[in-house]
Amino acid sequence: MANTSSAKKAQRSALRKRVFNARRKGAMKDAVKEIGKLIAVKDSTKAEAALPKLYQAIDKAAKNHTINKNTAARMKSRITKRLAALAK
Numbered sequence: 001m002a003n004t005s006s007a008k009k010a011q012r013s014a015l016r017k018r019v020f021n022a023r024r025k026g027a028m029k030d031a032v033k034e035i036g037k038l039i040a041v042k043d044s045t046k047a048e049a050a051l052p053k054l055y056q057a058i059d060k061a062a063k064n065h066t067i068n069k070n071t072a073a074r075m076k077s078r079i080t081k082r083l084a085a086l087a088k
Helices: 005-040 044-063 069-087
Strands: none
Touching: 005 044, 005 069, 044 069
């Protein structure tokens, strides 16, 4: 338990940020799952249409430090690679 007033304030702040981070991370995971399902059923047109939504969710999470920027780049790269393989 926090003892000092500044530690108590930091704890309150962390609880607030936790809600926003969970929301951003959930949106990102939902977008990844959605495009993953589209790739699994080999629906490249719908998957390409869902790609900007996925990029937006990943970039928002990275911008607000919910995830690391390199993690965001890796996720986008892997999804794009899977989509490109589907188009072949």
